[in-house]
Amino acid sequence: MSVLSTLEPRGLWSWFDTICAIPHPSKHEIALRDHIQQWAEQRGIPTRVDTVGNLILTKPATPGMEGRKGVILQAHLDMVPQKNSDTGHDFTRDPILPRLVEEDQWVAATGTTLGADNGIGMASALAVLAADDIEHGPLEVLLTIDEEAGMTGAFGLEAGLLNGEVLINTDSEEEGEVYMGCAGGVDVALTLPVVREPLPAQHQVVELALTGLKGGHSGCDVHTGRGNANKLLARFLFGHADELGLRLLELKGGSLRNAIPREAWAKVAVPADKADTLASLVEQYQGLLNDELCGVENPIKFALRPTEGTQVIDRDAQGRLLAMLHSGPNGVIRMSDAFPGVVETSLNTGVITTEEDKILTQYLIRSTTDSGRSMVENMLKALAQLGGAQCELSGAYPGWNPDPSSPIMKVVRETYQSLFGTLPNIQVIHAGLECGLFKEPYPHLDMVSIGPTIRFPHSPDEKVHIESVGKYWQLLLAVLKAIPAK
Template sequence: MYNNLEELISHPVFYYFAEISKIPRGSGNEKSISDYLVRFAQDRDLDVVQDKSMNVIIKKAATEGYSHSPTVIIQGHMDMVCEKNQGTNHDFEKDPLQLRIIGDMLYATDTTLGADNGIAVAYALALLDSNDIPHPALEVVITTEEETTMKGALAVDAAHFNGKILINIDSEEDGKLLVSSAGGVRVVQKLPIKWDNVSQDKVTYCVSIKGLKGGHSGISIDKGRGNSNKLLGRLLHDLTSEFSCFIQQISGGLKSNAIPREAEAIILFQSDDLGKITERIELWDQTFKTELQISDPGISVSIEKREIASSKVLSKVTANKAISSLLLIPDGVQGMSMGIEGLVESSTNLGFVSTNESEIAFVSEIRSSVKSVKSYMVNQAKLIANLLECEVTIDSDYPEWPYNPKSKVMKLFEETYQEKYGKNIEVIAVHAGIECGVFIEKIPGLDAVSIGPDIFHVHTPEEHVSIPSTINNWEYFIYTLKRMKDFYGEQQLNEE
């Protein structure tokens, strides 16, 4: 076992993971990490392409004896979700991650770790840097903005590739082989604001919901965790119905693809109502603690005085529409798969709410493994927006990855796992966006699988990765590359 970081980085995968953890790489801020990958390839005389979207494609020739094996595309993404604990002094635009080991797990300090998907980048770099790992010709593609729009993968030019086999390294469960994923789309509902002014005798308070676990809006959507934006809608509906209470601002969450952990509203009211409103907040605190006692026992609802001089508030009509949006926009699991037990088929997540001078934005992530259902859910979102007289935009649309029961690379990974460990690997589908679907649309006949180590609490500051699992998965990965020469030779003879 590795007891400290110095020992850990003696392993090539963790060496490169530590190196890229020094480089800011939040979605949309990938130039530095993209340039690092280009320099890495150039320093090793490898063919490299950096496109306009900052995607990087690195090619390495087959090792001795593998020149007749089919070319393999290795794929992951360089960006990460940037979340931190409240009060943490970390600037994701410039500060390196502070890695730490707890037991056999690797964490960052009070921030997301970026194992999603830095592990893929580390695997790729360790493989490209090696001179003693047998492998076919490699085409490594590391994409940008996967966590937000999949813009990088969508922009990749398929003409760069000769390979018809794709190994994606963006899965998060060791001992499981991912062979299908959901498609998704982002829906942004914008409510135009009409402002009113209230009398200067009002007091200003902030109502906050905190302490929720959050998590990935695909992987964790079936865990029954609270959505702070939806809970805030319930609370505000009650306060504005029972008291002469005005709303100045609503905000919650950080990303459409992360279940929001915190939300708050700035409210104004008569000081005489403070006692009753505080009692009502305490009642909601107990209500939410009861409802979420299993999934989110740490939830808290609080009210705190704010020194804000402005008397400008949302008009009554705007406030009603804002609260209605919080209550009516669908959230959570919308349907389960009838073909794969326990798999979420369709869901939506109201992940981000923000207020500016002109509008309130409600940003949702819709996912489904069935294209027609995804389309239905988008139409439903449009109808809700129209009823509430909101503008709506649809973007970041990416395709699902359909299951292929005749996949050869799936069979290869199943066989090599049985050979190496003496047991069957579990073949799974996942309710999350994986870039395999994009590449399958771009490259006709592409055969794909996805693997990865055990990563926990992705998209939250509690994200951590299992060190033994990362090493185990790496050894499985390179063992399978080694077996490709014999496997595809045998497959060709069988077909003939």
Template sequence: MKKLENLNPKRVFHYFEEICAIPHGSGNVDEISNYLKHFAKERNLFVLQDELKNIIIIKEASAGYEEVAPIILQGHMDMVAVKKPEAAIDMKTEGLNLKVEGDYVFAEDTSLGGDDGIAVAYALAILDDSTLEHPRLEVIVTVDEETGMDGARGIDVSMLKGKRMLNLDSEEEGVIWAGCAGGARVDWTLPVEWEKREGSIYEVSVKGLLGGHSGAEIHKERGNANWLLGRLLEALQEVQGFSMAAVKGGLADNAIPREASAIVLVNKDREEDLLRIVKDMEIQVKQELQTKDPGFFLEAVKREEGGCRCLTKESMERAIYLLFCAPNGVQAMSADIEGLVETSLNMGIIELEEAALQVQFSVRSSLESAKDVLIRRLGAIAGMAGVQQKVRGEYPGWAYRVHSPFRDMASRVYEEMFGQTPQIQAIHAGLECGLLSAKIPDLECISIGPNMQDIHTTEERLSISSTERIWNYVLAILKQK
């Protein structure tokens, strides 16, 4: 029995459930891309699958809409695939275990991928319905948006005729997004050396944080487990015989990490010093985060006594320096739009590997110059510690258009349907509108979507009622002449 078959709109949730049954984390998109290609071919629709596995599907106008300007529907097929540490699921090979509770759909112990599976489900339900009224529809479904927008960067859209684009990659009903920040990924690689040490071996962990999307929720100033672990390790250096054997935290560079841990070693007669510092820091940080992230706690668990391969003193000091000194979170707020984050970064992933400590950041700014300065600032810190810095996945911001008839029409339709004027806003999170606008001259874009909570986390929720309202709203926009 299907889990979502009794939800409305039925076709939307039918396709959303089919999408959720296919593993489609970023970098693992072949199967979902082939599914979309097969869908289009079965319905005799034009479909193009490029070398990156991006998909373009075209459906010609319904009767009476042949002269209406085309509309591009756009979303991405990949999701941030994260799971709870104890979950047995392999998200590279297994589908999601969907659940319904009240007004929400979620996935047990994993992220849901409503970002952006719901956009793909909307598009498929539209393409599959021959009774709808609409102009020529050009559907773009990109790959690997969550890891740098590589699909949007590499796609060829020269065949398209549309100059109006409805991006369906937003998570707040009642808001029409009309601009977004640009961004980049920044990777640090610190070469390390090892030595054998003796002592008491502990695992110290940062736990209980809320996490969240590093664009949509960075302004909430929730705790970043990776940065907090760096703060703890810096304090623990005062313990006699302190060494570090492992570090790991975070699951995606654009998700605020909820947990991080390290394996450390101290002299056998200094265990109480370690436990005291952990407890003192827990008290301090709990006070700092008591409103922003109240579930935070630290844990120190003794594993064993004996020999352990640890970083050399020089490698350890450099590693801790990086984790402690790296900037993180909101760097500047917009002076033009109240409440909008202008510039931020998120230390999303840290991992101590055999040859190097790897650190990954997501950098965002609505000002290109501020983004560049922040990247150079990271480079300066990296250079002082002998770290190699690599910048990848840069994407431009999406500039707000003062005059946009398409946005005005969408705003009018919303007000007619729901009796209130939608908010027109810019968003700090990155959207593919900037990259696609650079490829399609004079493209008018708006971005909308149903209510979702805690995307990029295992608590991700999709509102059923909001999904239906936005579905009806999308159909009303397509029906306009």
């Protein structure tokens, strides 16, 4: 039996169990979408797959609720595929279900992301569809594709497909907080051309591996001060490359531009007479990092092992690369004045890859203001100009501007207070919800975002708090019942 089988609310956890049994990383959601569609059609629930691949399901109002405003429950189908380097798991083929564990009121997956982001929200919407005893007005469920890797589904959503007046996004990750806005973002790629040279004589080739960091969501966790493996490795290389005469063969780190990198590797050639010095400096740097980050990180490992290689990157490109990586901005750029405690603008040095003739660094900028995003875009353009790299921007998506007079926000706030005896915290989230994109084809939508407490999404430490799922479910059902008449 699954560890979820005894948890309440039973209908929601049963659906999450099903979701965890079907692989569904970004760009590989079709099997899960097809399963949901087949289930719905067997129950007589109308379904539609739009031109981009989103799934829309509809359910009529329960008796006596026909005159209420129509509600769209929205979640995304995909999950972030992150795992520890020693975990044998293929996200496109292997289910998360066998990895599930329950401990101290949390559900997690061993060695991989859990997919509570946004699997719990999706499960809640499907549980509402499946139930016969939940009061609601006209209901639609919108399940989008590829949210984590480019928001393809939200970008491609066409006008005229949805009829609801209220949209409840289920992708928030803190019970007791209700979100009325979110950051926008843009991907940035810096490409540095390199020339290869033969391995110098009397050099040994070794791999430096920086591992063990927590990582996390590049928006929700960016304020925690956790280490970025790409930046920490670049710091070491910039500080010691000239001193030791190191020659770089390869640099790589991170796997997703929206996840804080947990691991990074460099393949370097070191003069044979400096090999012992390098090994000593690696050991010292490991101790330094663990001293600096002991309050926010797991024990960090920085290790060296012999390897092989025949060609190094030219000295000029190596110098410019390490200077760019070490000097480039990263993490929190500015905190919000309008929303105390919320990050306004941030940058994640997400992925570094090495090819034969170039090195690519991928960044994700997030900001609740257009000016903040533009400022960091220009920082990276300037960095590229100084370093002789090409800078390319892509995948820009808008933020969701807060509407303080939102009727659905008022309903959620009052319903929460009625249920739990306290007011929820009305907030803006420093993450990319799809709501801002929905406003273009559906400008009339009145939107709000709620969810349970999820810690460390986009990392193998991801976990969801069981009690908060129950409170989120109570709130969702009570809000559906409280939706006003048209």
